[in-house]
Amino acid sequence: CGVFGVYLSDCEADVSPMIYYGLYALQHRGQESAGIAVTDGLRLRYFKDMGLVSEVFDPKILNQLKGYSGIGHVRYSTTGSSYVANAQPLVVRYKGGDMALAHNGNLVNAVSLRGELEAQGAVFQTTSDTEVIANLISRAEGDDIKDVISQAMRQINGSYAVVILTNDAIIGVRDPYGIRPLCLGKLGDGYVLASESCALDAIGAEFVRDIKPGEGIAVSKNGVESFKIMDSPKMALCSFEFVYLARTDSVIDGAGVYRARINAGRMLAMEHPVQADMVIGVPDSGTTAAIGYAQQSGIPFGEGLIKNRYVGRTFIQPEQKMREEGVKVKLNALRETVKGKRIVMVDDSIVRGTTSSQIVEMLREAGAVEVHMRVSSPPVQYPCYFGIDTPSRDNLIGAMHTVKEIGDMIGVDSLGYLSVDGLVRSVAEAVGRYEFSASDCPYCLACFDGHYPVDVPEQGQKYLFE
Ligand code: 5GP
Ligand code: SF4
Numbered sequence: 001c002g003v004f005g006v007y008l009s010d011c012e013a014d015v016s017p018m019i020y021y022g023l024y025a026l027q028h029r030g031q032e033s034a035g036i037a038v039t040d041g042l043r044l045r046y047f048k049d050m051g052l053v054s055e056v057f058d059p060k061i062l063n064q065l066k067g068y069s070g071i072g073h074v075r076y077s078t079t080g081s082s083y084v085a086n087a088q089p090l091v092v093r094y095k096g097g098d099m100a101l102a103h104n105g106n107l108v109n110a111v112s113l114r115g116e117l118e119a120q121g122a123v124f125q126t127t128s129d130t131e132v133i134a135n136l137i138s139r140a141e142g143d144d145i146k147d148v149i150s151q152a153m154r155q156i157n158g159s160y161a162v163v164i165l166t167n168d169a170i171i172g173v174r175d176p177y178g179i180r181p182l183c184l185g186k187l188g189d190g191y192v193l194a195s196e197s198c199a200l201d202a203i204g205a206e207f208v209r210d211i212k213p214g215e216g217i218a219v220s221k222n223g224v225e226s227f228k229i230m231d232s233p234k235m236a237l238c239s240f241e242f243v244y245l246a247r248t249d250s251v252i253d254g255a256g257v258y259r260a261r262i263n264a265g266r267m268l269a270m271e272h273p274v275q276a277d278m279v280i281g282v283p284d285s286g287t288t289a290a291i292g293y294a295q296q297s298g299i300p301f302g303e304g305l306i307k308n309r310y311v312g313r314t315f316i317q318p319e320q321k322m323r324e325e326g327v328k329v330k331l332n333a334l335r336e337t338v339k340g341k342r343i344v345m346v347d348d349s350i351v352r353g354t355t356s357s358q359i360v361e362m363l364r365e366a367g368a369v370e371v372h373m374r375v376s377s378p379p380v381q382y383p384c385y386f387g388i389d390t391p392s393r394d395n396l397i398g399a400m401h402t403v404k405e406i407g408d409m410i411g412v413d414s415l416g417y418l419s420v421d422g423l424v425r426s427v428a429e430a431v432g433r434y435e436f437s438a439s440d441c442p443y444c445l446a447c448f449d450g451h452y453p454v455d456v457p458e459q460g461q462k463y464l465f466e
């Protein structure tokens, strides 16, 4: 998911167009639903629906969302199915007044928390774990919203980058491992919170800094206040942000995503060289790593696959059938460039393997004589419990099969994946470090190596409450 918030100090200002553009820039983080909640200081108004930002909002709706402060969300479902009751921001009225919440991440103790809350008489209207957070906030004691939110967040395990809107403030909080990104920007006298820096750029805000793990940031008429929710045992930013999830022009916790992806492609070329005539990327997510591979190997980079730019991310479609049909609409091989050539095809990841086998077939039909696949991340072998909807282990091709078997299944002449060490180094170099030792590596690598930063439940998460 993507979260965004803007607080403008001028109470006559109109914040909803800015939130709209911020969400537009975060659209790659979720395409299932979009929502905006704003306040004019007295009343909180909101609108949310299924679909892309551009489908959900039009000028008429934005016009009705008058306010000087607000938050927004684009959703990619991890706990709770894809339907409108689960769209965010979640808007509630509690003893402290109106409140709206937008959450990126996934709680791992949502079941037990929800059970306890229900035992105390709480009612739930959605099947999303964000409502658990809202209930914890509404039950916490105290007048200071920073304390109230901290008390609630301390009961939660898992990943969260949350932005909260009240009638007089926006608050951003990041989990103690910093699994999901969240940054602060400045816009005139106002402030912005965003999942990624590309959304700050979109509205002309200036990057200030990343929110620290375990930190809260409150923006109100008192300016920006930082508060501590809890100590951070260690940093474990999701490495998959650099592989796939984040936009290439974002900078997260000091690492440029572009630089990390170029590095990953370069390391991949060192780890898995091959004789070939042209390097191509699987657009868009594989392109930057393919450029890195070409730079390092000296094999020319070319365009071999053309993407229909009006199609969204295929993986992110929640059902398998839609995902399969999506690939052909989305990509086509460019016969003129691939015909008669030995191709190195670089993609960022193989999850189920559906995409890759179809693309390889397209390239062969277009006349490629050899197809060597190179993947700029290690095999995805373990499910994510922190906000990426990876399937259970038996649907992860990397968990069920050896590299050799996968290569045969997707029909390539050779297959090579980046090592875990190569991935860590590609990000490390992007923050100006040569490498990290295992104990000070600040990234979560659990879907590749099974070492989860937080204890994880055994059952799947998505349909827990259905
Ligand atoms: P698959 O191997 O499952 O067919 O798909 C792999 C492709 O899905 C890669 O090109 C990758 O860019 C893309 N992808 C899109 N969304 C996600 C996601 O949320 N997680 C993962 N692991 N890959 C994704
Ligand atoms: Fe990211 Fe993988 Fe960790 Fe999930 S398990 S947070 S996708 S690195």
Ligand code: MG
Binding pocket: 282, 283, 284, 285, 286, 347, 348
């Ligand atoms: Mg892709």
